[in-house]
Every structure is written in structure tokens, then in C-alpha cells.
Amino acid sequence: MPINENDLELFLESTSILNSSSQNSIDKTTSNAELSNIEHSTLLIPQPPLLKTGTTLSELKTQEGNDYCNHDSINETEEGGKTDSIKQQEKNDDAFEKMHSNNNNRSCNKNNSYFNPMLQSPTRMPQRYNNYDEYMENKIFQQNKNDQKLIAEYEKQFNKTYPQIFKNTNIYINGYTNPTRLQLHKLIVLHGGKFSHYLTSKRNVTHIIATNLTSKKKIEFRKYRVVQPEWIMQSIEANKLLKWQDYALLLNDTNINNTTDIKTLVTKDSTKKPHLDCNHPDFLASFFKNSRLHHLTTWKLELQNKHMKSNPVGAHHNRIKKIIYYIDFDCFFATVSGLKHNENSSLPIAVSHGQGNSDIASCNYAARSFGIKNGMWVSRAKQLCSTLKILPYEFDSYRKISETFYELLYDKFDTVIPLSVDEGVFIDYPEDIDYKGISEKCMDIRNLLSTKTKCTVSIGVSNTLVLSTLCLKSAKPNGFKIFLPHNTEKEAVAKFVGSFQLTDLPNIGHKTADKINELYSPSSIITLADLQSNLSSLSSFNKLNKLGGKLSRKIILYLKGEDDIDNISKINTPFNYFRKKSLSVDINWGIRFQTIEQVYNFIDRVVARLASQLKSINMASSQYTIKLARCKANSPIEPPKYLGMGLCDITSKTGRFPAHTNENYIMSPEIKQSFRKLYIQAPISSLRGISITLSNLKTNNDRDIGSMLDRKTNNTLDNFPRLHPPLPHDVPLTMSNTENADQMVTVTPLLPSNDNNNNNNNNNNNRRSIEKRKSRSPAREFFNNYHKKKNQERAKHHFSTEIDENALKELPLEMQKEIQREYAVINLVNSTKRSALEAPKIIPKKKLESICCFNPPIPFQKLLNPKEITARLDTWILQNIERGPRTDDALLLVQYLRRLVKFNKKSMLLYIVDHLEEQIDYYRSYYRSASDDPQTSSNHHQMPDGILQWEKLLVLKILPLRESKNRA
DNA sequence: AATGTGTGGTAGC
DNA sequence: ATCGCTACCACACATT
Structure with a gap:
């Protein structure tokens, strides 16, 4: 079977997307014509081959021996006839090339060490990255570092320093050039220039080197300094930076800034951060930092944790009354932002991020008089009031004032329940109601807060939460309302409630209000009095039930000014309720x-x-x-x-x-x-x-x-398996290497070490709920097996790794399979001497027609059954997870998958690709979480190089196949 | 009947 | 430009 050299480059892959050396190998690739699409769908640009074209798999093996990365021998065969000086030069080039193609130190394991030892990084930095962007950042960092190393190396070797001709330039090379990109790169770096491998942020690049540009690129680059490579060469020759304009590739473009000041290309102020893309690792943080709603929810939790107290002193005693103060700042954000910006509060003000389709978080009452409402877009609000002043958010101030608010009031009440940053329920439990005292308390509070925070609050006081809410509504803005009816004054309460709008009631928003209006159409329900009158007849009373039993009962209670069970428990047992x-x-x-x-x-x-x-x-x-x-x-x-x-x-x-x-x-x-x-x-x-x-x-x-x-699962993760320690790197584990079944592999058992845990009492319950679930991830697999084993252990009182054939036959077929699989896992785990290839054949073959419809099935290592295949792949991944896949193994897999693509085996392809993705993802998440945890990140939990290699294989080679399937 | 799942509504500025 | 969160409940419907 011919080797596709591109694949061999997979793990020696160039990080340079545009690499001039790629030209060399394109025409040498083997004729997998049907795969050309796939080839182009990846970012991977092939590198010059390490092996001779047409190497067979067997040759590959012998050539590689046990260490497939023995590049020295390969170099020798290729470079045998060359003179020493040329060889030396090329070795430098090679080292340089490899340094840049391989610039993540974390991936510089043995597989890839191709370095001049002098250039090799002395320490292997414990690297980890959370995503591609971080990975890229790190990559660029490493690339720059490697550039520095190169300079040091050259200066040492030739014992001279290079003139810093290209100081303060940042050069990117586009497309094919002569001299090559690599040579130019070296020259630029040696002469003090910065070299950019990517053009992701054009702002940093001062010059683009190119000899040819596609018309699309011509447009794209029209505002940049696109220069021909001669500029570099002749500048070095002249030993000074020549005018780039004389070498400009794009002529007669008026947009080109003709000044000689290099910095002027940097058009945007780099201190001014543009908004982060959702792929940026810090997107979440930057978004939340600016999200008012996020702040509102997190503040609520914080404040409840910090300031909530519940002392219902004798609240159950009949004679003790309950006085509920509902306190709320008037248009909190707008007021605070207005204060911060010294705005006149009598003028219309709103708080928002932007000017157009941006939400108004809060507007003051002057703005509300124009019909502007919270949540409205600025553009609409501006239509209503062209003089509306938009102020930015002042989150820190909001939070600060809120803190003051709760600190000032905390000692003044028996119960404090923060409901929002600016809004809380405060309760007293006096024996007698002292109207005068209550209104004085309200005024005191309002004065106190006014002096301490410069903000006004409104207060609603009543003996139920609903009535307090409604009182607050009528007290706003900047006032207070006390309504403490006697038990006998039902009509007065109903009248009071009736004066409010439908949406003034808690739990009735615009949707429910619309729904109620629909229920009672054509008579329109605007006020609660309308609703009250409609409830007098039984038929219309029943209509309300269409909202749902709970809500309608709630509304009926609210209409009488009474709290429902929800409100009552909120007030009486806030810690439980929240x-x-x-x-x-x-x-x-x-x-x-x-x-x-x-x-x-x-x-x-x-x-x-x-x-x-x-x-x-x-x-x-x-x-x-x-x-x-x-x-x-x-x-x-x-x-x-x-x-x-x-x-x-x-x-x-x-x-x-x-x-x-x-x-x-x-x-x-x-x-x-x-x-x-x-x-x-x-x-x-x-x-x-x-x-x-x-x-x-x-x-x-x-x-x-x-x-x-949660009665459903009482499993613990105390005994969750930790991955085995890194395998010795000189032990190759390979899918293709069937013959070497006797290599030693040590595998730490995945099983929990202590069996005397305290989970037994819940076992039956757990087992049922666990087994119902699908088992695909290693975590699930573990728990399935674990619980099954617990069960068996109790029955047998000992552990056997031998299957009792007779007992097995008694069981239903499905159970048999499960147990066989389980024992296979135990055996695998216990074995110290096992090749990855000897994945146990324990799953009976399935009819393949269900998966492969018309064409004959495509075997993978003589396996046809998808589960067997994934099982083997799983073993392969597990055993190589920390050292990465061998290139030839990866090649076998990719070739198999490509055949699936070619013969349109969609479901099989999907099945396997999804499975691989899931597996690799699992391990990646494992190592990431381990390395995120400072306590465990010390030693063997660092993100291993292997994971990155697996990821590369997955993202660059395997996943594109699935996408190509989708396009077809 | 009990339990689980997916959807939708509300609250705060 | 723009930062449209989040906790919780209730319900309809499916599953067993």
C-alpha cells in the first residue's frame, strides 16, 4: 500500500499555512485522486517528505524500527552525497524549519525532536491551552522565541552581529516567493525584523511580501504595504532600509499611505480593545463584564448570601403582626449613572451601551414621561425623545451603592431578603401596629439612603407581600405608601387592588396579560378591577383556569390581597426558599x-x-x-x-x-x-x-x-478512575504492528482500589437508573461496570476474572454480552502484557447490512463490526493517549475513513468519527480539568503532548472527513 | 399514577 | 455596533 506522504507530515506538520516548501511535495503526492477534495479541505499544507516516495508499510516499519522518529538515519540516506558545508547549511535550515513548524514546546517530544541540540529548548514548559486561540497565541509566542534563538545561534556560529535593518518592521510573506519564504524569514529575523506567520491581525503587520497576488488578495491588501521580495534582498545589500515604495507591488493606489513612517500602518490604537470574538478565550469574561442582566443575577445571589437574615420573632404567634417593607430604588441604574456623570435628573436620561439597537437598561422618570421604557431600544427611544441623554453603565457604582443600602438597613429589621441589587423585602414583627412609627421609619430610611447614596428609594408597606408590592408601585417614584387593612376590610382591599394594572400583579407579565385579555375578549381587561368584576360569574371564573391551575389560584388570592403559598414561604423561610x-x-x-x-x-x-x-x-x-x-x-x-x-x-x-x-x-x-x-x-x-x-x-x-x-443518583465520584500514568515512551504501541504482541505494557488498573466504600445501601436504586442510560463515554463505561461488579461481588464475595461459562449461559443474551464486555475490560486492565491490537473479540458480529447498504462492507484490520472497530480504536487511543498516535497508525485510520467517504458509507463514517471525537474529547477534558486544578497539576496531570497530537489528528484529518460527507 | 422531558413564562435594570 | 442573564416554576405530553 503506498504511503501518502502528506499524512506522514501530520505530526511533523508545519504551522505555517503558507509555506514555500510546500511546493516541493505537492506533485509528489500519491494519486489518491478521489481524496483531493479532502486534502484541500484541510489547512494542512504538506511538507517535504521524510521518506522516499512509494515507501510501503512494511518498509516503513523496518526503516523506523522501534522508534519511528529516528530522523537522523533518514537524513543520512537523503543527504548522503552532499558536501559537508552544504549539509551544515541545510541542517541549519532544517532545524530552523522544524523549529517553526514544531514550535510548541509541548509537542516537542521524542516524536518530533529534529533539532540541532543547540537550538532545542532546554526545558519542556508545562504548557496547556484551553482552545485554539490560546494555542495560537502560544504558538506565535513560541515562534518569536524561536526567532530569538535563531539569532543567538547565528551570531554565535559566525561570531558577528547583524545590522538591525528591519527594526520596527513586522513582515508577513504571502504566497510563493524567490528567495523562499524560509530564507526571507531568516534574513528578516536576523536583521532585526519581526516575522509574522499569520495575517490574523493585519494591524500589527507593517509590510506584506509578495510577488503575485490573486485579484481577491489585491483588493484585500490594497491598503497595506505590499512589497516585492527584492526589497528585502537589496535592503540587506545596501545595509539600510530602502524605501518600500520603490518595490511596491500594488501601484497607483491612492489609498496607500506614502509616508515613510512605518508605524502609520498601525491604524488603530492598540490600547482600544475591539470587541472580542466569541472564539476568544476571554469572550465569556468580557461579555459578562458588560452584561447588565448577568450582573443582576449574580448580584442577587451574592447579596442574598451576604445580607439575607430571617428572624421571624414569634411570627407564628397570632397576636404578632407582620409589617412588610418593600424597598426599591427609583430607576436605579439611571439615577446612579446620572450622579456619576453629573447629569440633571430632570432631563431625560437612559443607561445603555450603544446608540442604535441597544437595550435601555434603565431610564429616569423624565424620560418615562416621553413613553420611554426599560428594555426599549435606544433608536426607538430617540424617536420618542430626541434629547434623550445616553449614559454608560457604571457597574461598580451600582454594586457599591447596593452594598451601602443593605448595610444601612440590615440592623433595622428582623428579616432582610435581598431580591435584587436595588430591591429588597424587609420585615418587622411588632406586637402592635404603630402607624405613626411605621411612617416615621419609612421617612427615616428614605432620608438616610438619600444622604448616604444620593439616591431616592420608594417604599411600599403592608402585611402581605402582594399588597406591599402594589403599595410600592403606587409609591413610586420617590415616595412611600402604607396600607395596613384590618382583616374585616375586604372590600377596601379589593378596591385598592382593583386600581392597579394587570401586569402590576407579580407573576403576570405581558404574555399572561395578553392571554387573559384573549380569554375575556372582546371585553378588555386593563385594570385588576376589570378582572375582579369578570370573576363574579362562574363561567368567566372558569375561563381563568385556562391559565393553569396554579397561576389562576394565585391570581385569585392576589386579587384579594392575600399571599399564596409561594409568597408565604418566601417570607417565612427565605433560606429554604432561595x-x-x-x-x-x-x-x-x-x-x-x-x-x-x-x-x-x-x-x-x-x-x-x-x-x-x-x-x-x-x-x-x-x-x-x-x-x-x-x-x-x-x-x-x-x-x-x-x-x-x-x-x-x-x-x-x-x-x-x-x-x-x-x-x-x-x-x-x-x-x-x-x-x-x-x-x-x-x-x-x-x-x-x-x-x-x-x-x-x-x-x-x-x-x-x-x-x-436527588433520590435518583447517589453515586460518588470518589472512586472515579484516574488515567494510568504515562507510558514509557520507548514502548511503541501500534495498531499496525500485529506481530509485536509481546511488548510490555504496564497499565494501572482502572478499577477502584478500595472496595469497602459506603455506597451499598443505595445500590439497587442506582443500578437501575444507571443501567438505563446509554453507555459510551469512559465515564459511563466505568460506572456501568463498576456497579455491575459491585452487584456481583456481593453475590459471590470474591472477584474473579474468569468468566463462569455455565453461569453465563443461564443469563439472557443481552446480559451475557454485557458481562463478557465487562470481563474483557477487567482482563484488559489486569493484563500487564498486551498489545493494543489484541483487543478482545467479545462482541458478536452484527449484521452489517444494516450499516452498509449496497456496497460491500469495508474492513478495518479485518474487522467489520462497527463496535469492534471502535473498541479497537478505543484501546489504541487509551494506550497511546499520553504519547500521541503513531503516524503510521493514524495513516491507517485516515485511509480507512477515506475509503468510507469514497464508498459513501455515511452512517459508518459518522459512527466512527463521532466516536473518536467523543473519546478524544473525553481525554482532553480530563487533562484540561486536571491541569486547571492547581492541586493536581503538579506532576503527571499536565496536559500531555499526546493529547495535542490526538487533537491535531482529529481536527485536521478526521473531522474534515465528516464535513466532506455533509457536503456531498 | 408516577416520573421524565421539553417548552415557556417571569423577575430584576 | 454591542454585551438579549439566569433561577425557578408550571405545564403539556411522553414513557413506564
Whole structure:
């Protein structure tokens, strides 16, 4: 079988997308014509071959021996006839080339060490990156570092310094050049220039070197200094920086800035940060930093944790009254921002980020008099009031004033319940009602807050929460209202309530209001009095029930000024009422993805955030929901709001983790699996929002609370398997190397070491719920096997790694399979001497017709059954996870997958690619979470080089195949 | 009947 | 430009 050299370059791959040396190898590639599409769909540009064209697999093996990266011998065969000086020069070139193609130190393991030892990085930095962007940043950093090393090396070798001709330039080379990109690169760097491998941010690049440009590029580069390579050469010759204009490639363009000042190309102020792309690692942080709604929700939690108190002194005693103060700042954001900017509060003011389709977070009463409302877009508000002043958010001030607010009032009440940054419920339990005292208290509070915060608050006082809410409504702005009816004054209460609007009632928003109006149409219900009168007849009373039993009962109570059970428990047992039940992150702004990998990275980041939040509150979750927003089919591609979500279809999916967990590496793959199920064949670009919710929360230390919250799973992750320690790097494990079955491999058992854990009492319950779930990820696999084993252990009182054939036959077929699989895992784990190839053949072959419809099935290592294939791949991955895949193994796999593409074996391809993705993803998440954890990141939990290699294989070679399938 | 899933509504500025 | 969050409940419907 001929080797496609491009593939051999996979792990020696160039990071330079545009590499002049790629020209050399393109025509040498073998004639996999049908794969040319795939080839072009990847970013990978082939490098010059390391092996002679047409090398067979067997030759490859002998050539490589046990160490497939023995490049020295390869070099010798290729360079045998050359003179020493040329050889030396080329070796330098090679080292240089490799340094840049291989510039992640973390991937500089033995596989790739191709360095002049002098140039090799002395330390292997413990690197980790969370996503592609970080990876790129690091890559660029390394590239610059390598440039520095090169300079040092050359200066040492030739014992001279080079004139810094290109100081303060930043040069990018586009396309094929003569001299080559590599040579130019070296020259530029040696002469003090900066070399950019990428053109991602054109702002930093001062010159672009090119001899040819496509017409598209001509337009793209029209405002930049595009110079021919002679400029470099002749500048060096002249020993000074020549005028670039004399070598400009693009002539007669008036847009070119003709000044000699190099810096002027840097058009934008680099201190002014542009908005971060959603693929940027810091996107989440930057978004949340500016999101008012995010602040509102997080503040609420913080404030409740900090300032809530509940002392219902004798509240159950009949004679003790309850005085509920509902206190709220008047148009909080607008007031505070107005103060900060010294605005006249009698003029219309609104707080918002932008000028057009930006939400108004808050507007003052002057603005409201024009009909402007919170949540309205600025453009609309400006139509209503052209003099409206837009102020920026002052989040720090909001938070500060809120702090003052609660600190000042904390000691003045028996019960304090923060409901928002500027709004809380404060309760007294006096024996007698002292009207005068209450109104004095209100005035005192308003004065106090006015002097301390310069803001006005409004207060509603009553004896039920509903009535307090309504009182507050009527007290606004800048006032207070006390309404303390006797029990007998039912008519007065009804009259008071009746004077309010429908949406003034808690839990009735615009949707419910619309619905109520629809129910009673054609008579329109505007005020609560309208509703009260409509409820007098039974038929119209029944209409309300269509809202749902709970809500209608609530409304009926509210109309009488009484609290429902919800409000009562909120007031009486706030700590219970506000206890944490779920944790989520929602992003519905700025979501624009091109590739699925970007989405996966994004999910990774979101889950990492959730995991750390969970850990910080010492909780674990066993259930998740992922919710997606995709733009509606007929809606415009870009909604009116910049980077907004527009009109969307919302779908969600819930799933369960194998057990309660707060581990990133457990959660992330599971959630991504649900994402895949949810996101069927739609273009990634249509994604507009992602939300991930973790629920079924349980406090880690407290089993009682845990079981109270969640009766469904009481598994623990205490015994969750840690991956085996890194394999010795000189032991090759290979898929292709069938013969070498006797190589030694040490594998630490995946099974829990201590079997005397305390989980037994819940086992039956657990087992049922666990086994119901699908088993695909290693985590699931582990728990399935683990619980099964626990069960058997109890029955047998000992552990056997031999299958009892007779006992097995008694069991139903499905069970037999399960047990066989389980024993296979045990055997695999216990064995110290096993080749990856000897994956146990334990799963009975399935009928392949269901998967391969018309064409004959395509074997992989003589296997046909998809499960067998994935099982073998799993073993392969597991055993090589920390050292990365061998190139020839990877090649075998890719070739197999390409055959699937070629013969249109869609489901098989999808099955295997998805599976691989899931597996690699799992390990990646594992190592990432381990390396994120400072306590465990010390030694063997660093992100191993192998993971990166696996990822490269996956992202660059395997996933594109799935995409090519989709395009077909 | 009990339990689970997906959807939709509300609240704060 | 622009930062359209998030916790929670209730319901309809599906599953067992």
C-alpha cells in the first residue's frame, strides 16, 4: 500500500499555512485522486517528505524500527552525497524549519525532536491551552522565541552581529516567493525584523511580501504595504532600509499611505480593545463584564448570601403582626449613572451601551414621561425623545451603592431578603401596629439612603407581600405608601387592588396579560378591577383556569390581597426558599461560529466555568440541560441588533451524568454529546445562543441534603478512575504492528482500589437508573461496570476474572454480552502484557447490512463490526493517549475513513468519527480539568503532548472527513 | 399514577 | 455596533 506522504507530515506538520516548501511535495503526492477534495479541505499544507516516495508499510516499519522518529538515519540516506558545508547549511535550515513548524514546546517530544541540540529548548514548559486561540497565541509566542534563538545561534556560529535593518518592521510573506519564504524569514529575523506567520491581525503587520497576488488578495491588501521580495534582498545589500515604495507591488493606489513612517500602518490604537470574538478565550469574561442582566443575577445571589437574615420573632404567634417593607430604588441604574456623570435628573436620561439597537437598561422618570421604557431600544427611544441623554453603565457604582443600602438597613429589621441589587423585602414583627412609627421609619430610611447614596428609594408597606408590592408601585417614584387593612376590610382591599394594572400583579407579565385579555375578549381587561368584576360569574371564573391551575389560584388570592403559598414561604423561610437548585450559563449575544470545533471549545469554556462555580460552592450536579438558539429559517442572516440573536428557534435537551460530579472532564463530553444530538445537520453559522444548566445539585459533604435533593443518583465520584500514568515512551504501541504482541505494557488498573466504600445501601436504586442510560463515554463505561461488579461481588464475595461459562449461559443474551464486555475490560486492565491490537473479540458480529447498504462492507484490520472497530480504536487511543498516535497508525485510520467517504458509507463514517471525537474529547477534558486544578497539576496531570497530537489528528484529518460527507 | 422531558413564562435594570 | 442573564416554576405530553 503506498504511503501518502502528506499524512506522514501530520505530526511533523508545519504551522505555517503558507509555506514555500510546500511546493516541493505537492506533485509528489500519491494519486489518491478521489481524496483531493479532502486534502484541500484541510489547512494542512504538506511538507517535504521524510521518506522516499512509494515507501510501503512494511518498509516503513523496518526503516523506523522501534522508534519511528529516528530522523537522523533518514537524513543520512537523503543527504548522503552532499558536501559537508552544504549539509551544515541545510541542517541549519532544517532545524530552523522544524523549529517553526514544531514550535510548541509541548509537542516537542521524542516524536518530533529534529533539532540541532543547540537550538532545542532546554526545558519542556508545562504548557496547556484551553482552545485554539490560546494555542495560537502560544504558538506565535513560541515562534518569536524561536526567532530569538535563531539569532543567538547565528551570531554565535559566525561570531558577528547583524545590522538591525528591519527594526520596527513586522513582515508577513504571502504566497510563493524567490528567495523562499524560509530564507526571507531568516534574513528578516536576523536583521532585526519581526516575522509574522499569520495575517490574523493585519494591524500589527507593517509590510506584506509578495510577488503575485490573486485579484481577491489585491483588493484585500490594497491598503497595506505590499512589497516585492527584492526589497528585502537589496535592503540587506545596501545595509539600510530602502524605501518600500520603490518595490511596491500594488501601484497607483491612492489609498496607500506614502509616508515613510512605518508605524502609520498601525491604524488603530492598540490600547482600544475591539470587541472580542466569541472564539476568544476571554469572550465569556468580557461579555459578562458588560452584561447588565448577568450582573443582576449574580448580584442577587451574592447579596442574598451576604445580607439575607430571617428572624421571624414569634411570627407564628397570632397576636404578632407582620409589617412588610418593600424597598426599591427609583430607576436605579439611571439615577446612579446620572450622579456619576453629573447629569440633571430632570432631563431625560437612559443607561445603555450603544446608540442604535441597544437595550435601555434603565431610564429616569423624565424620560418615562416621553413613553420611554426599560428594555426599549435606544433608536426607538430617540424617536420618542430626541434629547434623550445616553449614559454608560457604571457597574461598580451600582454594586457599591447596593452594598451601602443593605448595610444601612440590615440592623433595622428582623428579616432582610435581598431580591435584587436595588430591591429588597424587609420585615418587622411588632406586637402592635404603630402607624405613626411605621411612617416615621419609612421617612427615616428614605432620608438616610438619600444622604448616604444620593439616591431616592420608594417604599411600599403592608402585611402581605402582594399588597406591599402594589403599595410600592403606587409609591413610586420617590415616595412611600402604607396600607395596613384590618382583616374585616375586604372590600377596601379589593378596591385598592382593583386600581392597579394587570401586569402590576407579580407573576403576570405581558404574555399572561395578553392571554387573559384573549380569554375575556372582546371585553378588555386593563385594570385588576376589570378582572375582579369578570370573576363574579362562574363561567368567566372558569375561563381563568385556562391559565393553569396554579397561576389562576394565585391570581385569585392576589386579587384579594392575600399571599399564596409561594409568597408565604418566601417570607417565612427565605433560606429554604432561595436555596440553590440549579446553576447555568446562558449566552445569547455574540454567538457566531463557523466550525463545530469552535462550538466545542466554547462549550468547554462554559463547562469549565460551571465546574469551577460548582466547586466553589462545594456542590455537584447530576443532570444537565443544553439549550440552543438557532435563527429562524426565514429571518435575515444578521438581526438588527449587532451580534444579537434575532428571532430564534429554541431547543433543549437534558441528560444525566453518570453520577454527581463537578468535574469538567466528565461533564464536557456528555454535554457535547447532547449538543450533537440537538444540532442535527444545521449550519453552524445559524447558532445564535447557547445555554447550559446544571441541576440536581447536591452538596458534596452532606449526604442527607444530597439525598433530599436527588433520590435518583447517589453515586460518588470518589472512586472515579484516574488515567494510568504515562507510558514509557520507548514502548511503541501500534495498531499496525500485529506481530509485536509481546511488548510490555504496564497499565494501572482502572478499577477502584478500595472496595469497602459506603455506597451499598443505595445500590439497587442506582443500578437501575444507571443501567438505563446509554453507555459510551469512559465515564459511563466505568460506572456501568463498576456497579455491575459491585452487584456481583456481593453475590459471590470474591472477584474473579474468569468468566463462569455455565453461569453465563443461564443469563439472557443481552446480559451475557454485557458481562463478557465487562470481563474483557477487567482482563484488559489486569493484563500487564498486551498489545493494543489484541483487543478482545467479545462482541458478536452484527449484521452489517444494516450499516452498509449496497456496497460491500469495508474492513478495518479485518474487522467489520462497527463496535469492534471502535473498541479497537478505543484501546489504541487509551494506550497511546499520553504519547500521541503513531503516524503510521493514524495513516491507517485516515485511509480507512477515506475509503468510507469514497464508498459513501455515511452512517459508518459518522459512527466512527463521532466516536473518536467523543473519546478524544473525553481525554482532553480530563487533562484540561486536571491541569486547571492547581492541586493536581503538579506532576503527571499536565496536559500531555499526546493529547495535542490526538487533537491535531482529529481536527485536521478526521473531522474534515465528516464535513466532506455533509457536503456531498 | 408516577416520573421524565421539553417548552415557556417571569423577575430584576 | 454591542454585551438579549439566569433561577425557578408550571405545564403539556411522553414513557413506564
